[in-house]
Amino acid sequence: MQTIYLDYNASTPIAPEVAEAMKPFLTDYYGNPSTTHWAGKPARQAYEKARQQVADLLGCDPEEVIFTSGGSESNNHALKGVFFALKEKGTHIVTTQIEHPSIINPCKFLEKLGAKVTYVGVDRFGQVSPSDIEKAITNETILISVMHANNEVGTIQPIADIAKIAKKYNILFHTDAAQAVGKIPTRVDELGVDLLSVAGHKLYAPKGVGALYIRRGTPIESLVHGAGHEGGRRAGTENILLAVGLGIACELAAENLKNATTKELRDYLMRKWPPLRQEMSHYAVLRQ
Numbered sequence: 001m002q003t004i005y006l007d008y009n010a011s012t013p014i015a016p017e018v019a020e021a022m023k024p025f026l027t028d029y030y031g032n033p034s035t036t037h038w039a040g041k042p043a044r045q046a047y048e049k050a051r052q053q054v055a056d057l058l059g060c061d062p063e064e065v066i067f068t069s070g071g072s073e074s075n076n077h078a079l080k081g082v083f084f085a086l087k088e089k090g091t092h093i094v095t096t097q098i099e100h101p102s103i104i105n106p107c108k109f110l111e112k113l114g115a116k117v118t119y120v121g122v123d124r125f126g127q128v129s130p131s132d133i134e135k136a137i138t139n140e141t142i143l144i145s146v147m148h149a150n151n152e153v154g155t156i157q158p159i160a161d162i163a164k165i166a167k168k169y170n171i172l173f174h175t176d177a178a179q180a181v182g183k184i185p186t187r188v189d190e191l192g193v194d195l196l197s198v199a200g201h202k203l204y205a206p207k208g209v210g211a212l213y214i215r216r217g218t219p220i221e222s223l224v225h226g227a228g229h230e231g232g233r234r235a236g237t238e239n240i241l242l243a244v245g246l247g248i249a250c251e252l253a254a255e256n257l258k259n260a261t262t263k264e265l266r267d268y269l270m271r272k273w274p275p276l277r278q279e280m281s282h283y284a285v286l287r288q
C-alpha cells in the first residue's frame with residue numbers, strides 16, 4: 001500500500017535542498033564558531049548567514065533573531081523572559097484559550113510564580129476578537145501573546161489589529177507563528193509584533209531548531225545563562241548544523257511565498273470541489 005503524508009502542520013519532511021546544505025556541517029566544519037582560528041571561521045560565517053536568512057524571511061535585522069531548539073523553547077523564552085524582566089513593573093499576561101501547550105503551560109508555570117494570566121476566549125471559528133483582548137488589559141499587563149495560525153483548525157488571528165492595541169497601551173506583543181512562518185507572510189513590522197516564535201520543522205527544516213525574533217530594545221531575560229552566545233540571550237555553543245538547515249528552509253520559504261503556489265492550489269481545489277468551498281467558507285483562513 002502506498003501511503004500519502006498530508007499532516008504538514010504536525011511536521012514537514014526535510015527539504016532536499018536543506019539536507020544538502022547541512023551535509024558539510026556533519027563532516028567538514030566542526031570548528032567552534034566562537035574561536036577566531038581557521039576552524040571556527042567557516043562555522044561562524046555559516047551561522048551568521050543562516051541568521052540573515054531567517055531575518056530576511058521575517059523582515060528584521062539579524063541581531064533581532066536568536067536560534068532556539070524550536071517553537072516550544074521560543075514560546076517559553078518569550079513568556080518567561082519578559083515576565084522575569086518586567087515583573088517589578090507588572091505581572092499580568094493576556095493570552096487566548098486556544099494557544100499551543102507551549103504557551104498555556106509556561107503561563108500556568110508563571111502563575112505559580114505570581115503571574116496573573118487572562119485566557120481570552122474565541123468565537124466559533126476559533127478567532128479571538130481584538131476588542132476582547134483590549135478589555136482584558138489592566139494597569140498590570142506586561143505582555144500579550146496570541147498565536148498567529150492555530151495548529152488544530154488553521155484559523156488565522158488578527159495579529160496586526162491586536163498589535164495596534166498593544167502599542168496603544170505600551171504593552172509588549174508576542175505571537176507564536178510556528179504554524180504561519182513559511183506558509184503566509186510573517187514580516188514583523190507588518191504584523192507589529194515585538195516577539196515572534198518560529199518552529200523549523202513546520203517549514204521543511206529539521207526538528208529541534210527554531211528561532212525567536214526579539215525586537216531591538218525589548219526587555220527580556222535569558223533562560224540559559226552562561227557565556228555570551230546569541231548576544232547574551234541564550235548560552236551554549238551554537239548548533240551550526242541545525243541553524244544552516246533553518247536558514248536554507250527560510251530562504252526557500254521566502255521564494256515559495258513569492259510564487260503563492262499554496263494559495264493557488266487551495267483556490268483551485270475550492271473552485272473544483274464545491275463541498276469543500278462550502279465547508280471552508282466560514283474559516284478566517286480564507287480571508288487571507
Ligand SMILES: Cc1ncc(COP(=O)(O)O)c(C=O)c1O
Nearest residue numbers: 070071072100102151178179199
Ligand atoms: C502553534 C505551535 N506552537 C508551537 C509548537 C511547538 O513547536 P516545536 O515542536 O518546534 O517545539 C507547535 C508544534 O506543534 C505548534 O503547532
